[in-house]
Each structure stands twice: as structure tokens, then as C-alpha cells.
Amino acid sequence: MSSCSNFKSSSEAGFSLLELAISLVVLGIIGGLSLPLLTAQINRSCIVKTRVYQDYALNAIAAYVEKNKRFPCPAEPQISGPGYGVAQIQCRGQKAKGILPFKTLGISEIYARDGFKRLMTYVIEPELAKKDTALQNERGGYITVNKEEGGPVIAPPLAGDRNPNCVALVLVSHGESGVGAYLGKGQPTRNLSGSSTPHKRENYDDNFIFIESHQTDDILRWESRDQFLKHYVYLR
Numbered sequence: 439m440s441s442c443s444n445f446k447s448s449s450e451a452g453f454s455l456l457e458l459a460i461s462l463v464v465l466g467i468i469g470g471l472s473l474p475l476l477t478a479q480i481n482r483s484c485i486v487k488t489r490v491y492q493d494y495a496l497n498a499i500a501a502y503v504e505k506n507k508r509f510p511c512p513a514e515p516q517i518s519g520p521g522y523g524v525a526q527i528q529c530r531g532q533k534a535k536g537i538l539p540f541k542t543l544g545i546s547e548i549y550a551r552d553g554f555k556r557l558m559t560y561v562i563e564p565e566l567a568k569k570d571t572a573l574q575n576e577r578g579g580y581i582t583v584n585k586e587e588g589g590p591v592i593a594p595p596l597a598g599d600r601n602p603n604c605v606a607l608v609l610v611s612h613g614e615s616g617v618g619a620y621l622g623k624g625q626p627t628r629n630l631s632g633s634s635t636p637h638k639r640e641n642y643d644d645n646f647i648f649i650e651s652h653q654t655d656d657i658l659r660w661e662s663r664d665q666f667l668k669h670y671v672y673l674r
Contacts, residue, residue, distance in 0.1 A: 578604025613655025618642025
């Protein structure tokens with residue numbers, strides 16, 4: 439009567455190792471296929487969060503406008519300490535561009551950043567940030583937002599239009615790449631590492647012209663004076 443052995447034969451052991459190797463290869467392939475999908479899902483989540491933060495910021499600006507009867511100036515990104523996140527008193531010329539004045543608005547710095555955790559650029563029409571101003575009657579024109587196919591997003595004024603509409607403000611998330619975003623907290627520069635398209639550069643240079651474009655990863659949010667006052671602000 440033959441005895442039973444508790445040990446596997448060499449052929450059985452070899453087959454088990456082969457199975458393990460195949461399993462590892464399959465897992466590697468699945469992981470390789472899943473990683474781009476996971477990355478895309480994370481990117482979409484950051485984009486959605488950015489749009490939510492932009493909406494939150496616009497509502498905070500609206501509350502400020504209702505109380506102060508003018509729009510807040512940007513905060514300077516180059517300073518640190520207690521003044522970081524505080525709106526400038528005046529914002530003529532290049533000072534009309536900076537970061538969201540989150541402290542002045544009474545909101546967390548989280549909402550001054552996008553879903554990628556980078557500072558968003560905030561730009562304001564200087565005429566709308568003056569003290570003792572009648573917002574509905576102020577003429578703008580300092581900011582231009584163009585369509586990707588060409589032409590401004592706001593139609594040119596008609597002949598005889600005494601109070602043409604204008605772009606009131608722009609919020610720019612510089613997207614996943616972050617190219618063009620202010621570094622903030624005392625750092626005087628922007629993140630300019632990496633490649634950028636002409637439209638991308640247009641959205642971070644200092645000429646106050648912006649482009650809604652699919653050729654960039656920027657998430658551009660702008661509001662006209664009339665639409666913002668109509669939908670966000672109740673002026674007494």
C-alpha cells in the first residue's frame with residue numbers, strides 16, 4: 439500500500455509560480471489602465487470644485503457690494519503678514535489685478551484658491567471700485583474678454599447708448615498646470631514654469647485682455663456690470 443506525500447511535486451510548484459506571475463502581470467495591466475481613468479476623475483473633481491469656489495466667491499463679492507455700494511479691489515499677492523488677503527484701498531492701473539481679497543470678504547482663503555489649491559486671479563473694473571459711485575451708471579471698458587472664435591463677449595455699444603454695459607470682474611483659475619497663477623504670501627512672482635499657448639499667456643499677462651478658450655486649462659469666470667447687479671445684488 440503506497441503512502442501519501444504532503445509535498446507537491448516539482449511540476450505542481452512550477453505551475454503555482456507561473457500562475458502567480460500571470461496574476462501579477464494582469465494586475466499590472468489593470469493598474470496601468472486604471473491610472474489614467476483615476477487621474478481624469480481627480481481632474482474632473484478639481485474642476486467641479488473650482489466652479490463651486492468661484493460661485494461662492496461671487497456671492498461673497500455680492501454681499502460686499504450690497505453693503506459698500508462698490509466692488510472690492512483685489513488683494514496684493516506679493517505681501518505677507520496681516521495685509522495678506524486684504525483688499526487694496528484703491529486699484530487703478532495694474533493694481534486692478536491681484537488675488538481675491540478673502541479677508542475683506544470675510545471668507546476662508548480656501549475660496550481664494552481653485553480646486554487645484556492654487557490662487558485664482560481676480561480682476562476688477564476700476565470704475566466700479568471707486569468710493570461714492572453709482573454702479574449702474576459707471577462706464578467701464580478697462581477689461582476685455584474675448585471669445586475663442588474672436589470678438590468680445592459683450593456686444594459693442596449701439597450708437598447713442600449713454601450707459602453701455604461692461605465687464606465688471608474676472609476670476610481666473612489657471613487650471614491643472616497652474617501656469618500663470620500667483621504664488622502669493624510675499625512671493626513676488628507667478629508660476630511660469632511649463633509650456634503655455636498664446637491663449638494661456640493672454641490670460642496671465644498684464645494687458646487686461648482675456649480669452650474664453652478650450653486651448654487652455656484655464657477656468658475663466660466673468661460677469662458683466664448689468665448682469666451681476668441684476669442677479670446677485672439688491673441695491674437700495
